[in-house]
Amino acid sequence: MADTALTAPLRSPLSHAADRLAAATRTSGGAVRLAELPFLTQFNVRLDPKGAAADAVGLALGLQLPVEPGTVVRAGELTALWLGPDEWLVVGPPGGRRGLESRIREAAGDEPVSVVDVSAQRTTLLVAGPRAHDLLAHGCSLDLHPRVFGPGRCAQTTLGRTQVVLVARDDPRAGFWVLVRSSFAGYLTDWLLDAAVEWTG
The missing domain is CATH 3.30.1360.120 (Probable tRNA modification gtpase trme; domain 1)
Structure with missing residues (x-):
């Protein structure tokens, strides 16, 4: 078969x-x-870096999303790459797609956020x-x-x-x-x- x-x-x-x-x-x-x-698990995340969602998502991931252009923040198995003023690539180990997406969405709550699985x-x-x-x-x-x-x-x-x-x-x-x-x-x-x-x- x-x-x-x-x-x-x-x-x-x-x-x-x-x-x-x-x-x-x-x-x-x-x-x-x-x-x-x-x-590698990869999510493109877009949100207002000055809004409540940025702090909440950072807290949920255990790292602050970088705000300086061209910088990387790493904590544990996760890495956040600055791609633009309101855009990041969050990279994690293989097999973590569902858990990572739900953590980001739940943390953002009702705040506007875009989370796209680009793994x-x-x-x-x-x-x-x-x-x-x-x-x-x-x-x-x-x-x-x-x-x-x-x-x-x-x-x-x-x-x-x-x-x-x-x-x-x-x-x-x-x-x-x-x-x-x-x-x-x-x-x-x-x-x-x-x-x-x-x-x-």
Whole structure:
């Protein structure tokens, strides 16, 4: 009997590239680390940052939604990325979609709020290692020096001509998250592997 959408196991957009990412990491001698972080829970949240809902949602999530442009707030397993003056991306571990959505909606109460599950829209690539900045700089026009784009920073930008959300992790050794639309994930993975050749041989 053929698998159906209800019974088929989840398949990440980059499951076919896992071996190539692992091989690049192995052959780089520790210079770069590349991996997919599939199935992260992702919700786009829009609300008035000065309204009652902002504080209530922050309290329910255990973190304050960041109000400074291009910043990230992290608490426990949740991360909130500033995308605009009234827009955030809340990222959590796989499998937390229903619980996270209900927490946000219940906290907002009757206040106007938009909560959209975009978990299937993007996948996440991890780019880490001592050469992570150099690798990303091959295709990103942002200044990625830690003094400028250090831990706790995020940006909507392009990488290898692909629109991404780039996140500098808390610890510089943890590298970057690159959130990319699933339909472009294969292309971007090929681009990253090609750009990393100088370290992976």
